[in-house]
Amino acid sequence: MKSGFIGIIGRPNVGKSTLLNAILGEKISITTDKPQTTRNSIRGIYTRMAETPEEEDVQMVFIDTPGIHKPKNKLGSYMTGMAINTFKEVEVIIFIVDDELSAGTGDKYILDLLKDIDTPKILVINKIDKLEPEKYRRIYEEYNAMGIFHTIYGAAAIEGKNVDVILKEIESLLQEGPMYFPADMVTDHPERFIVSEIIREKALLYLEKEVPHGIAVEIENYKEEKNITKIGAVIYCEKKSHKGIIIGKEGKKLKGIGKSSRLGIEALLGTKVFLELWVKVKENWRDSDFALSNFGYDSRE
Numbered sequence: 001m002k003s004g005f006i007g008i009i010g011r012p013n014v015g016k017s018t019l020l021n022a023i024l025g026e027k028i029s030i031t032t033d034k035p036q037t038t039r040n041s042i043r044g045i046y047t048r049m050a051e052t053p054e055e056e057d058v059q060m061v062f063i064d065t066p067g068i069h070k071p072k073n074k075l076g077s078y079m080t081g082m083a084i085n086t087f088k089e090v091e092v093i094i095f096i097v098d099d100e101l102s103a104g105t106g107d108k109y110i111l112d113l114l115k116d117i118d119t120p121k122i123l124v125i126n127k128i129d130k131l132e133p134e135k136y137r138r139i140y141e142e143y144n145a146m147g148i149f150h151t152i153y154g155a156a157a158i159e160g161k162n163v164d165v166i167l168k169e170i171e172s173l174l175q176e177g178p179m180y181f182p183a184d185m186v187t188d189h190p191e192r193f194i195v196s197e198i199i200r201e202k203a204l205l206y207l208e209k210e211v212p213h214g215i216a217v218e219i220e221n222y223k224e225e226k227n228i229t230k231i232g233a234v235i236y237c238e239k240k241s242h243k244g245i246i247i248g249k250e251g252k253k254l255k256g257i258g259k260s261s262r263l264g265i266e267a268l269l270g271t272k273v274f275l276e277l278w279v280k281v282k283e284n285w286r287d288s289d290f291a292l293s294n295f296g297y298d299s300r301e
């Protein structure tokens with residue numbers, strides 16, 4: 001299947017939510033209920049399972065980064081820095097505008113940041129339903145001249161206009177990838193799932209093939225505070241001897257897993273992260289409902 005992360009960026013009120021709703025439509029499985037928080041968040045997940053042999057399964061995880069604006073203080077610079085890291089890690093960036101740069105809207109600042117990021121960028125000129133054609137042309141030419149956008153589309157998100165072509169374009173920019181979320185996942189905390197996947201991935205990297213039956217990760221607590229997200233997670237393994245391997249000599253291995261997980265999670269969430277990890281033995285976790293429902297594993301694993 002094809003999958004990936006898509007960063008959505010644009011000034012307040014340009015129509016980010018409207019575009020996302022149009023994309024997700026009835027497929028919407030996840031939205032966060034926190035308006036204008038200063039952190040990056042997963043706004044929605046679009047999953048389409050192939051209906052014909054020619055089609056491929058697709059999963060797009062949309063992330064927005066409201067923290068990206070001209071920083072007025074240290075925290076602002078920090079947030080912008082995190083947003084930039086996020087943009088380097090996503091597969092596609094969608095930048096939404098609804099006016100000319102000369103209107104002095106602040107888009108220039110975002111553009112300057114985007115210029116240095118290699119991730120493919122799609123520009124969406126939204127609200128074409130109320131833009132004079134002449135003005136649309138000026139916006140288009142102004143941005144086109146910069147030569148940093150993979151493609152530029154006009155759209156009227158509110159009417160769903162051109163949303164299908166934008167989706168196709170995103171799909172064409174995605175690579176083969178895993179299913180990050182179960183297709184029918186319904187949860188208010190998609191971040192938890194992704195966080196557990198990051199820890200699992202880092203642990204497996206550190207462990208190479210030392211723990212033959214793999215591990216499972218469960219997020220035990222997840223608390224968002226002002227500038228930090230506190231996460232406690234348990235790494236489950238099947239045997240007592242595996243526990244020792246995961247912890248490592250003087251706890252070194254677990255420390256390494258913790259550190260690299262924390263960095264990955266910080267880049268995803270755009271906040272500082274305090275991560276606590278425990279290792280527990282749980283025999284036959286692979287057969288339990290707990291594993292299946294918590295981790296979205298399918299029978300092929």
Ligand SMILES: Nc1nc2c(ncn2[C@@H]2O[C@H](COP(=O)(O)OP(=O)(O)OP(=O)(O)O)[C@@H](O)[C@H]2O)c(=O)[nH]1
Nearest residue numbers: 011012013014015016017018126127130156157158
């Ligand atoms: N005419 C027109 N209005 C639109 C269109 N898309 C969005 N809007 C309107 O623009 C306003 C802002 O849209 P939102 O989707 O909330 O914008 P946003 O970028 O998510 O805003 P923030 O959440 O503040 O960052 C709303 O009143 C929308 O109805 C469009 O294609 N045409």
